Amino acid sequence: MNNTSDKEKKNKSIYKSAVSLLVIIVLCLSFTRVVLSNILATSGQRLAAANQKVQIFQEENQTLENEISKLNSLTRVEELAKKKGFVKSTNVEILIPTGPIAKR
């Protein structure tokens, strides 16, 4: 009789521990989910900010590329050359290499 009651008591205690553990796990998981959901939801703000930054950089890159192209344009190069006093050569000599320049 005593043995049976001990067993029942032991089973009850295991059952109680299991339920407590389960409750703790459920609580932990719920809390984790709330935290993660919160992080996920608020990171939208960071994403929006990052997207905006990317767009700004892309626009800046485009502006700089256009600036380079403009500075590199032939019309501008010609204007600058004229301002610096360059004149067009009327006597251009073109050398065609027919063999090594120096031979032993």
Next chain:
Amino acid sequence: MNHKRLIFLEILLFLFSAVIIGRLFYWQVLKHESFSVAAKTQIENTVLLGAKRGKILDSDGSVLVANQKAYLAYAILPEIKKIRSKNETYDEFVKGLADRLTPVLVKEKLAGKEKVSQSEKDAVREEIKANILLQLRQSDLVWVPLARKIGEETKKKIEDLNIKGIGFEEDSKRFYPEGALAANLLGFVGKDEKGNDKGYFGLEGYHTSKLSGRAGRLIQEVDALGRPILAASPEGLGALDGSDLLTTIDRSVQFVVDRKLEEGVKRFGAKSGTVIVLDTKTSALLASASYPTFDLVDPSGSSSESYKNLGISEVYEPGSTFKLVTFSSALDSGSITTDTICPCKGPIKASGYEVQTFDNKYHPDSTITDILQHSDNVGAAFAAKKTGTDKLLSYIKSFGFGVSTGIDLQGEEAGIIKERGDWHEIDLVTAAFGQGLSVTSLQMVNAIAAIANDGVLMKPFTVQKIIGPKGEIEFKPKQIRRVITSSTAALMRQLLLAAVEGGEAKRIIPHGYRIGGKTGTAQVPVAGRYSTKTVASFVGFGPVEDPTFAMIVVLFEPSASIFAAETAEPLFFEIVKELYPYWGIPVEK
């Protein structure tokens, strides 16, 4: 009593439940669709993702066309109306607004233009003001556009005016670092019937679908403040940017050709003109210019005629430049040899018509070299007759005349070559010196490029690579066919060199450039008769020993002189003189 109260309470509860159930039925069943749409619009945000239009690059990767940020300025009329003072009419108020906005927009429109007369300025001012008034007077509308594609600076200036109700929408527009360079070759971007950007003419027109890419749409869940919620992954289709075009255009050659053509058209009093430069080995287009041209930034300010690339869109009777086809055909078919002598004693008769030389001078017992040097129509007719209609027509078609070359530019014409059944003796004779048929400048220069390329005709092309976000497509030079044998081509090159060095312009052209070519002065037919107006052209290649380029210069209706030897040919050599040092081609002393 208690029982009655209980029943009353039960009825009350029942009615209350019925109302709630009824309301729920109304919301969830009857109004399900509209509420779900309303909920969707609250939590979903649709972002339209614009695709960037591709760039156009020259052969070394330098930018010819790119994009820059622009804005659409608009007015919200209900907001605008709020700032009207009570003692002025709506029309007076609108005029006042137009007066404030017009100077800023005029400045934007005229920016980059070098010399603008007062009358032009006034016309632009009137046009802009009229447009603003037209838009603002539509008082029954809520949103009206005021100006499209304005720059950052203009946007700031309008903002500084501090007019409530004026807003801006981001947009982009084309940017041309080289200004108007190669305008007719590049084409421009306008709007289609739906208001979307679309390319017209030239490369922009031909490759518009590749350049424009595909706009995207992104649907994402957002919070109450409109910030994206990452828990739900966004749906939709991402934008695909347009592809870049790496062309075969050499901007230095284009620069020289553009400037020289403008000078030439003005100097020789021509109505218009065109120049095309091809690589002889591949028929890659190195440069192509047309004049008059148009303003790339504001094409609407130029006449629509100026949009055309005359090199591919204008067909004309080539005149004596076509003799190179006649003699290539005659020599290649064995109908004549270099020893053949033409009697060439005087005018000849064909189908009842008399055919003369251009100066009515005759050179009996002429060789082929003599005929080409004198540009003798009678001698060319003699060679054509020896060849026969069937063979000559076959060679003409083989050289690529009568069909478009298939170049990747919008607006190419095919020219007109009559069908065999319509050829009579007179057609054979006139075709020999390039009359009674029509060609484009591109066909003509590609034909001479075939002679320079050992007799092999290549397909002209402008884009060598399409660089897209998903990869690259490379275009290799494409051989169309062998037109004449290598030996005939070599012989023709020498004959064309002799035609230049001993031709009509031998005293006015610089020597040592080893150019083979032919002049052409063709009368322009008007109402079925030849007029005194001419098309003066020169088509050539160089250096004869190892040709690298072929070029054509065409002047339509020059007035300083009607002859090609005094107009187109000297202009050809002026261009060559600038290009030889650039290409590193030595000049013989």
